[in-house]
Amino acid sequence: xxxxxxxxxxxxxPGPTYEATRHNxxxxxxxxxxxxxxxxxxLQSRMKAEVATILRPEAKYVVARPTTFMNLSGEAVxxxxxxxxxxxxxxxxxxxxxxxxxxxxxxxxxGGDNGHNGLKSIRxxxxxxxxxRVRVGIGRPPGRQASADWVLQKMRxxxxxxxxxxxxxxxxxxxYLVAHGLAxxxxxxxx
Numbered sequence: 001x002x003x004x005x006x007x008x009x010x011x012x013x014p015g016p017t018y019e020a021t022r023h024n025x026x027x028x029x030x031x032x033x034x035x036x037x038x039x040x041x042x043l044q045s046r047m048k049a050e051v052a053t054i055l056r057p058e059a060k061y062v063v064a065r066p067t068t069f070m071n072l073s074g075e076a077v078x079x080x081x082x083x084x085x086x087x088x089x090x091x092x093x094x095x096x097x098x099x100x101x102x103x104x105x106x107x108x109x110x111g112g113d114n115g116h117n118g119l120k121s122i123r124x125x126x127x128x129x130x131x132x133r134v135r136v137g138i139g140r141p142p143g144r145q146a147s148a149d150w151v152l153q154k155m156r157x158x159x160x161x162x163x164x165x166x167x168x169x170x171x172x173x174x175x176y177l178v179a180h181g182l183a184x185x186x187x188x189x190x191x
Contacts, residue, residue: 006060011095011118022138023151026094028167030063049076058179071117072126091131100137
């Protein structure tokens with residue numbers, strides 16, 4: 001077993017109101033990851049997150065869903081990074097991405113927050129943007145609909161089903177990233 005710890009954070013908003021919204025694709029991805037290994041989430045209120053642990057040969061995964069709203073996600077990420085004594089490069093954040101179409105996925109290290117308040121909060125709490133991102137495409141809103149309304153709009157059943165598949169692929173990409181590194185993961189998953 002390795003001593004390596006990787007923090008995998010899925011972004012979303014807590015509560016049933018937001019469950020079926022595009023903004024919660026990160027929550028679905030980390031839930032999928034935990035389910036694969038029979039790991040369940042438990043509330044760690046001091047960390048402002050629900051946390052599951054997965055032990056794999058390549059790393060110990062600390063999988064988290066912040067219990068704060070999206071724009072305060074950095075509170076949970078910062079607390080978990082400090083508690084586990086991690087570096088920003090040990091963090092993988094799974095989040096929705098307006099600039100990618102549904103079923104598109106991109107992995108990267110660092111970069112700006114592109115107006116994403118969850119990423120902005122994490123950057124503020126870590127003091128850097130140099131963490132890994134698994135960006136799950138949700139597409140741009142149709143017509144003149146505001147982006148904030150689009151990401152928080154409940155999806156139709158077919159859209160929801162397709163987005164859950166995208167979340168499962170994002171979970172695959174997280175595992176591949178941790179096992180094989182960023183360059184190989186980008187070659188395999190960046191669509």
